[in-house]
Structure formats: structure tokens, C-alpha cells
Amino acid sequence: MIEYPNRIRKLSGLTEGPIGSEQRPKPFSFSTVKNLWTRAHISKQMLAAHLDNASDLASRLTATIDATVAWINEQLGISNLSLCDLGCGPGLYTRRFAQRGARTTGVDFSEHAIEYARSQHDSADYLTDDLPHGVDVITLIYCDLCVLAPADRHHLLCRMREMLNPGGRIILDVFGVGALPETTDLTLEENLMHGFWSPAPYVGIQASFLYPDQNLSLDHFVIIEPGETWQVFHWYQDYTARTIEAELQAAGLHIETMAGDPCGAALTPEPNMIGIIRPRCLNWVSLAPGHP
Numbered sequence: 236m237i238e239y240p241n242r243i244r245k246l247s248g249l250t251e252g253p254i255g256s257e258q259r260p261k262p263f264s265f266s267t268v269k270n271l272w273t274r275a276h277i278s279k280q281m282l283a284a285h286l287d288n289a290s291d292l293a294s295r296l297t298a299t300i301d302a303t304v305a306w307i308n309e310q311l312g313i314s315n316l317s318l319c320d321l322g323c324g325p326g327l328y329t330r331r332f333a334q335r336g337a338r339t340t341g342v343d344f345s346e347h348a349i350e351y352a353r354s355q356h357d358s359a360d361y362l363t364d365d366l367p368h369g370v371d372v373i374t375l376i377y378c379d380l381c382v383l384a385p386a387d388r389h390h391l392l393c394r395m396r397e398m399l400n401p402g403g404r405i406i407l408d409v410f411g412v413g414a415l416p417e418t419t420d421l422t423l424e425e426n427l428m429h430g431f432w433s434p435a436p437y438v439g440i441q442a443s444f445l446y447p448d449q450n451l452s453l454d455h456f457v458i459i460e461p462g463e464t465w466q467v468f469h470w471y472q473d474y475t476a477r478t479i480e481a482e483l484q485a486a487g488l489h490i491e492t493m494a495g496d497p498c499g500a501a502l503t504p505e506p507n508m509i510g511i512i513r514p515r516c517l518n519w520v521s522l523a524p525g526h527p
């Protein structure tokens with residue numbers, strides 16, 4: 236377990252949250268997902284990361300995206316199906332689904348990403364805003380379920396089920412327990428991650444925490460700027476085949492097929508990845524190889 240040294244507590248000037256506490260933050264006690272993707276400077280950085288084929292920070296590498304789309308098409312035959320890509324980012328998958336004949340809509344709350352993706356994409360929060368209905372296939376790709384608190388995950392899965400046409404399918408991926416880090420870390424650095432967090436000079440703290448009994452980990456960032464100190468909590472819920480099955484079942488979804496990676500590889504006992512479901516739906520669950 237990491238304890239924040241006093242000098243970091245003083246430097247951060249924070250009076251709330253886990254800084255300076257002797258405890259790990261309570262699981263999912265803080266949610267900053269929206270901030271992470273929509274804060275002006277970060278959303279620009281995220282778009283650059285999406286489009287950088289040498290980085291898998293925001294999207295997987297192009298070859299993996301191509302293989303994933305090919306595999307999904309092989310499984311479902313998406314031509315002429317209506318497909319909604321939740322958390323579509325700049326539309327790297329959505330565009331490829333459309334090229335294979337699907338009638339696509341992408342949904343994302345990052346204006347920056349949506350602006351890049353342009354037509355057929357809606358700027359919306361998939362937890363709270365209206366979503367398309369009468370959909371044949373829903374995709375939620377790059378383990379976006381894993382960063383949400385349990386109640387939000389259940390809420391989103393139920394919303395997704397309601398969006399579907401009879402016989403519709405959900406395709407999503409989640410991190411497997413093989414992705415759970417083995418050690419924790421604490422870094423204090425000027426302009427942490429080379430200016431990723433702010434265009435102005437800042438000091439960044441990154442602390443990682445493990446909750447092995449819950450297959451959960453946290454990357455906690457504290458960004459200290461001259462006029463503002465702010466935090467990002469990035470939770471990663473990792474799954475076994477059994478735990479994802481139980482969570483999906485609770486939302487009325489049943490697994491039809493599971494794969495060991497987003498391109499359809501065989502599932503392993505301690506997977507980094509998993510794949511597919513069926514209620515009246517076929518959902519693909521892939522547990523990704525490691526946290527980016």
C-alpha cells in the first residue's frame with residue numbers, strides 16, 4: 236500500500252480526498268471519467284493518442300482494430316445491420332463498421348473526438364443522455380465498462396439491453412485478471428507524462444493502488460498547477476469469466492461466446508481478455524491484455 240509522504244501532501248495543498256490519508260481510497264469513491272475525457276487540454280491529448288498508431292493509450296493499434304472489426308463481422312455479419320458504437324472516440328471502429336455495410340451511429344461525450352468523427356456521430360453521455368433504440372448491434376470497445384463503479388456498470392448494461400432489437404447483440408471487452416498489476420508505484424514529476432495533463436507548467440503525482448481481493452486497481456493522479464490542484468482517479472475493474480458472466484446476468488444478458496482477445500483468440504484460465512454474450516443478445520466480452 237502507498238502512503239503519501241507529508242511533503243507531497245503539503246505540496247498538493249489538498250484538504251480532501253486520499254492525499255495524506257493512511258488508507259487506500261475506497262473503491263470507486265471518486266469518479267473522474269468525464270473530466271478525463273472532456274477537460275479541454277486532455278481531450279486534445281486523448282485525440283492525438285487515439286490517432287497515434289504507436290500508442291495504445293486511448294485506442295488499440297490499427298492492426299488490432301482491423302483484426303477486431305474483421306472478427307466481429309465474421310461472427311455477426313454486420314452488413315445492413317444497425318450498429319451503435321458507444322464511446323466511439325474519433326470513430327476508428329465506427330468508420331470500419333460502416334465500410335462493411337453497417338448503418339452506424341457513434342456516441343461519445345468528448346466534443347473533440349466527435350468533431351473529428353463528424354457525421355453519424357452523436358455527442359452524448361451514454362450513462363445519462365437519450366440513446367438510439369431499435370439497434371441490432373451495440374459495441375463498447377476498449378474496456379470502458381471497467382472504469383465505471385458497479386452501479387454505473389449495471390445501469391449502462393441495462394440501458395444497452397433496452398436499446399436492442401429482438402435478437403440484437405452487444406459486443407464489449409473487459410480487462411481480465413491477468414491484467415492486474417503486481418506492484419504499486421508512486422511518482423512525483425515536473426510535467427508528469429511530458430505535459431499530457433496541462434499546457435502550463437505543473438507538478439504531477441501518480442500513485443497506484445491495488446485491491447487484489449476485488450481484482451481492482453487504481454491509478455490516482457494529482458496535478459498541481461499554480462492556480463489549481465485537481466485529481467484524476469482511474470479505476471480498473473478486472474474480471475474472470477465467472478465474474479463478468481454474473482455481472483451480465485444481473486443485467487439480463489447471457490454470454491454466448493467468449494474469446495481471449497479482441498480478435499477472437501482462445502480464452503485462457505487467467506485471461507488478460509475475454510469474449511461474447513447472449514440474452515436475446517450475443518455479446519462479445521474481451522478481456523484486454525494489460526492496462527494501457
Ligand SMILES: C[S@@+](CC[C@H](N)C(=O)[O-])C[C@H]1O[C@@H](n2cnc3c(N)ncnc32)[C@H](O)[C@@H]1O
Pocket residue numbers: 268272285293294295321322323324325327328342343344345348359360361362375376377379
Ligand atoms: C478508451 S476510449 C475508446 C474509444 C474507442 N472505443 C476506441 O477504442 O477507439 C473511451 C471513449 O469513451 C468515451 N466515453 C467514456 N465515458 C463515456 C460516457 N459516459 N458517455 C459517452 N462517451 C464516453 C470517451 O470520451 C472516449 O472517447
